[in-house]
Amino acid sequence: MAVKAEILLVDDDPDFRDALQIILENHGFMVRTAGNRHQALEALNVKKPDLIILDVMMTTDTEGFDLAYEIKKEHGAGNLPIILLTSFLEKVRADGPGKFQHILGEEWPAKWMFEKPVDAKKLIAKIEGILNEE
Amino acid sequence: MDRLAGETGPLNVPDELFKRKRIILGELKERTLWFIKLRWWVPPSIAIGTALARWVGVEFEWGALLCLAGFILVYNFIFHLLSQKIRNEAGQKEQIERFTHWQVGFDYGTMFLLIHFTGGIASPFIFFFVFHITFSAIFLPRRSTYSFALIAAAGMGLIAAVEYLGWIPHHDLLFQGKAMDLGQQPFHRIVILGFFSGFVFITAITITAVMQMLERRILDLAELTEAVTTLNNKLNTLYTMTQAIGSKQHLEEVFSIACSELARAMGVQAISVKLLSEDGKFLQFASAHGLPGEILKHKVVEVAKSPLNRRVIEGEPFVTGHVTQGESFQFGEDLEAARLNSVQFVPLIAENRVIGILGAYSSHPEQFGPEDLNFFRQAAGLVAIAIENARAYEAVGNLIQERSRFMNRVAHNLKAPLTAMASMLEVIQNGYVGEVNEGLRQYLSRVDRRVCGMLLMIGELMTLAKSQSKERRVEYAPVDLETLADRVRQTFLEKASEKKLDFEVNVSMDFPQLNADQELMEEMLENLVSNAIKYTPEGGRVAMAIRHGENDAIRITVSDNGIGIPKDEISHLFSEFFRASNVKNVVGTGLGLAIVKEIVNQHRGQISVESEEGFGTTVTILFPVAQTEPSQSVVLATEEVSHPI
Numbered sequence: 001m002a003v004k005a006e007i008l009l010v011d012d013d014p015d016f017r018d019a020l021q022i023i024l025e026n027h028g029f030m031v032r033t034a035g036n037r038h039q040a041l042e043a044l045n046v047k048k049p050d051l052i053i054l055d056v057m058m059t060t061d062t063e064g065f066d067l068a069y070e071i072k073k074e075h076g077a078g079n080l081p082i083i084l085l086t087s088f089l090e091k092v093r094a095d096g097p098g099k100f101q102h103i104l105g106e107e108w109p110a111k112w113m114f115e116k117p118v119d120a121k122k123l124i125a126k127i128e129g130i131l132n133e134e
Numbered sequence: 135m136d137r138l139a140g141e142t143g144p145l146n147v148p149d150e151l152f153k154r155k156r157i158i159l160g161e162l163k164e165r166t167l168w169f170i171k172l173r174w175w176v177p178p179s180i181a182i183g184t185a186l187a188r189w190v191g192v193e194f195e196w197g198a199l200l201c202l203a204g205f206i207l208v209y210n211f212i213f214h215l216l217s218q219k220i221r222n223e224a225g226q227k228e229q230i231e232r233f234t235h236w237q238v239g240f241d242y243g244t245m246f247l248l249i250h251f252t253g254g255i256a257s258p259f260i261f262f263f264v265f266h267i268t269f270s271a272i273f274l275p276r277r278s279t280y281s282f283a284l285i286a287a288a289g290m291g292l293i294a295a296v297e298y299l300g301w302i303p304h305h306d307l308l309f310q311g312k313a314m315d316l317g318q319q320p321f322h323r324i325v326i327l328g329f330f331s332g333f334v335f336i337t338a339i340t341i342t343a344v345m346q347m348l349e350r351r352i353l354d355l356a357e358l359t360e361a362v363t364t365l366n367n368k369l370n371t372l373y374t375m376t377q378a379i380g381s382k383q384h385l386e387e388v389f390s391i392a393c394s395e396l397a398r399a400m401g402v403q404a405i406s407v408k409l410l411s412e413d414g415k416f417l418q419f420a421s422a423h424g425l426p427g428e429i430l431k432h433k434v435v436e437v438a439k440s441p442l443n444r445r446v447i448e449g450e451p452f453v454t455g456h457v458t459q460g461e462s463f464q465f466g467e468d469l470e471a472a473r474l475n476s477v478q479f480v481p482l483i484a485e486n487r488v489i490g491i492l493g494a495y496s497s498h499p500e501q502f503g504p505e506d507l508n509f510f511r512q513a514a515g516l517v518a519i520a521i522e523n524a525r526a527y528e529a530v531g532n533l534i535q536e537r538s539r540f541m542n543r544v545a546h547n548l549k550a551p552l553t554a555m556a557s558m559l560e561v562i563q564n565g566y567v568g569e570v571n572e573g574l575r576q577y578l579s580r581v582d583r584r585v586c587g588m589l590l591m592i593g594e595l596m597t598l599a600k601s602q603s604k605e606r607r608v609e610y611a612p613v614d615l616e617t618l619a620d621r622v623r624q625t626f627l628e629k630a631s632e633k634k635l636d637f638e639v640n641v642s643m644d645f646p647q648l649n650a651d652q653e654l655m656e657e658m659l660e661n662l663v664s665n666a667i668k669y670t671p672e673g674g675r676v677a678m679a680i681r682h683g684e685n686d687a688i689r690i691t692v693s694d695n696g697i698g699i700p701k702d703e704i705s706h707l708f709s710e711f712f713r714a715s716n717v718k719n720v721v722g723t724g725l726g727l728a729i730v731k732e733i734v735n736q737h738r739g740q741i742s743v744e745s746e747e748g749f750g751t752t753v754t755i756l757f758p759v760a761q762t763e764p765s766q767s768v769v770l771a772t773e774e775v776s777h778p779i
Contacts, residue, residue, distance in 0.1 A: 013550055019557035022566045087549045088596070116549070117556040117589055 008049040056086040089115040177203035193308035271341035287331035371399035385524035389421030404495040455500030476501035484518040636675040645682035662692040670696030695750035
């Protein structure tokens with residue numbers, strides 16, 4: 001299977017990370033993983049991926065959001081698509097624009113949010129959709 | 135320091151006198167105006183009397199009488215105009231008395247002329263003086279009454295004398311040519327004059343004596359009426375306070391109503407509520423109505439340094455009518471500066487424990503009597519209940535918030551490993567890590583189903599926790615029920631067709647606008663339809679209908695012909711985690727209906743369930759349409775408390 005695209009998967013839960021990595025790889029993506037902010041930024045410095053999958057709630061409520069901000073603003077990856085993963089999609093949607101607008105500005109990537117537990121088929125369809133748009 | 139033990143009278147003498155004067159003055163004003171009304175009858179009466187007398191053949195100066203009738207008409211008209219001014223003004227006693235004296239003066243002048251033209255001392259008009267004397271005996275000072283009697287007697291004496299001496303002509307009343315004059319002889323004149331004078335003075339004396347007695351009675355009655363009004367006022371205050379305690383949960387609101395109502399009912403300048411700290415060492419102003427800023431600056435009072443407050447906290451009320459800068463008052467100079475002379479402090483007692491002090495402050499010295507103290511104690515009882523009430527509400531609210539936060543944490547911690555498990559299961563099931571044989575696949579899919587069930591349950595728990603916490607505010611907006619119903623239909627179309635159900639959604643268009651939270655409405659409908667589909671066997675029927683119900687309500691029904699609910703279990707239906715005994719084989723959490731109930735409550739709707747085991751279930755929800763957005767904090771808090779779980 002030809003390598004379709006490179007994805008950076010950032011999540012602090014190693015079990016989930018490993019499982020999702022295997023699923024994505026079996027769908028032809030090249031996947032690198034990071035377990036925290038530091039690893040994620042390091043991975044970014046090594047090579048820019050085509051897409052980032054980022055868990056919203058890592059150790060703190062806002063860690064994922066903060067990291068998304070950092071990646072977008074400070075690491076020259078403004079156009080890099082980021083899919084935010086969350087166990088509490090509704091809550092994040094409800095709080096999001098109000099709570100995080102100041103961080104992410106106008107381009108709140110709400111349409112690229114995805115709920116945990118992950119429905120693999122839907123996630124892959126979404127990834128392909130985003131990458132095709134680019 | 136004055137300790138009140140009933141030795142100071144509750145009556146404030148200058149006030150009392152002023153009150154009495156006011157009552158009498160009001161009556162005098164009214165009667166003076168009434169006198170003008172009566173006078174309008176005099177000129178026509180003179181005219182009719184003149185005509186009648188002429189008709190029976192009495193001869194007299196009728197022309198002069200008619201002129202006098204005209205004169206009365208003219209001056210009464212002037213008095214009438216002046217009276218309009220008096221009626222509208224808060225007249226002074228002297229002004230009204232002067233007005234009355236002028237009226238009597240004109241009346242007397244006219245009377246003397248009438249008497250002169252109708253036979254002088256023999257005139258039948260002389261008895262008419264009795265009206266004025268009676269009137270003044272009732273309403274004017276005794277001095278005026280005796281003066282009027284004296285003027286009447288003296289005036290008549292003068293007329294008799296000058297007519298007798300021939301200084302002015304004597305006009306006879308003639309009947310059949312003969313004079314009706316009894317006073318041709320000086321002796322006759324003196325006798326008549328004597329009797330007349332006696333008559334007017336006896337009238338004056340008896341009526342003033344009787345009036346003195348009556349006046350006392352009137353004042354007693356007026357005092358009683360005032361006392362009843364005051365009592366009624368106080369009762370109203372207690373009632374208003376009780377109402378406030380029942381309807382307001384915020385302590386500040388209850389305090390503000392209680393303080394202003396108490397100040398009004400007691401007629402005092404200020405009311406304060408001081409609350410005792412948990413350790414009992416400090417008193418802090420929680421609310422104050424009418425107290426100057428200087429006093430409030432000392433917001434915290436150290437109990438150890440204030441013998442007065444300590445005594446009140448020990449349960450003894452404190453009342454003084456003369457605030458002095460003594461040892462008892464920490465801020466006596468502030469009270470003096472604010473011209474507050476009387477203060478009254480009672481302890482606020484809840485469950486046999488002093489929790490604070492209620493204070494009243496008045497600028498009048500010796501303001502507070504035993505009755506005030508009694509009333510104030512009752513009021514303090516109510517304020518204490520309000521405090522306990524509000525604290526209980528707060529505790530319940532905090533508990534609910536705490537529980538909600540706890541549930542969120544638990545849900546998150548439970549969901550994370552399950553999410554990982556679900557993804558790992560997928561990895562195994564898809565054979566990404568090795569071949570999976572059929573037996574293993576079956577077991578893995580059973581594990582998968584249980585994991586998904588658990589995730590579902592956690593999700594619903596979260597929703598419930600959210601809807602019961604203040605985090606989720608109900609956003610009221612007009613809801614397009616037609617679109618909403620269609621969306622729900624789309625959502626469940628696939629599931630319904632999988633089970634070969636007859637799935638119908640009917641929306642009649644005749645209902646009025648519903649103001650509600652769109653998201654919550656959708657969640658409510660989804661839960662109901664999902665339940666109906668879940669518990670209806672293949673080939674069954676599920677229907678949702680929205681129409682204009684009775685009493686201008688929007689009626690939403692979701693019905694099915696599924697397995698139904700056993701009769702004795704319907705009442706538990708809305709409890710969290712409740713699942714009917716006949717649903718063992720259906721995956722579910724038992725949270726769906728609890729969520730529906732919560733949403734209906736938040737929108738002030740009603741929900742009812744009809745069901746027969748084996749034949750199906752109908753859930754009916756009614757929403758009042760005249761929904762105005764209720765005050766959020768109050769409504770949510772009420773719901774949280776009235777439906778504790």
